[in-house]
Amino acid sequence: MPPLRTSQAATASTDRDRVDPGWVRKLTGRPLPEVRAAMKEAQDDRVLAEAIASAHASAGRDFYAQVRAPFELYALARLLRPAHIVEVGVSSGVSSAYFLKALSKNGEGHLHSIDLPTKQKGPRFSEGEDSPVALPPGRASGWAVPSDLRGGWDLRLGPSQELLPKLVGELDEVGIFLHDSLHTFAHATFELACVDPKVPAGGVLLADNTEWLEGALDRFAEAKGTRTYYRRGMDLGGFRKP
């Protein structure tokens, strides 16, 4: 994958706190007060935020590449109440943790995650050598997800090129899909095309780091007769299937 920028990871919490309920409204069609209420649950959840932050700190890292809009992901899962969410790209597990928290609050639904871990090269993180998504020594994909959210989490390790077609074949329906793995046009298009037949009308397909995707998400949305909406200030995009 292209090198992730440290600055992008380092500003994660400030970007995250400038929430964009309008983006979630466009993707769900739900009224803003409902969207804000769902998002507030996640914003108010200091226990979850602190558990993730202390897991990251315990690995000696003050930054980590992660989805910068976890409250919006949480709200999407709360409002759409999907039976199945599929995400590709776990790393420490920030997006996973917020999806899992939303599903737990829903009282139904499953998260299926795929990750081909990137490992840190040495005992210490090296800015020039290591990707900000690299696993610290002794840690496994999803290591920052609190243990109380892990029950029932379907986490599969390996390349999505192999694992995603198999996973999709096992599911009847995918209500939310997130691409956050190998950020190239070809790979994002492969993942979107793989999951698309199982996403019903009203389901949402998302991709992070779209600036590296050379228009893959926009093109896919247009082929479905719709358009991508972008989270304010970020290259996290998504569309709702017509």
Ligand SMILES: C[S@@+](CC[C@H](N)C(=O)[O-])C[C@H]1O[C@@H](n2cnc3c(N)ncnc32)[C@H](O)[C@@H]1O
């Ligand atoms: C940006 S990180 C995911 C961040 C995560 N969504 C979060 O919010 O914390 C990308 C992850 O995708 C993994 N990855 C890269 N290529 C992949 C592939 N072909 N299949 C599955 N995972 C892949 C990387 O090793 C890394 O763990």
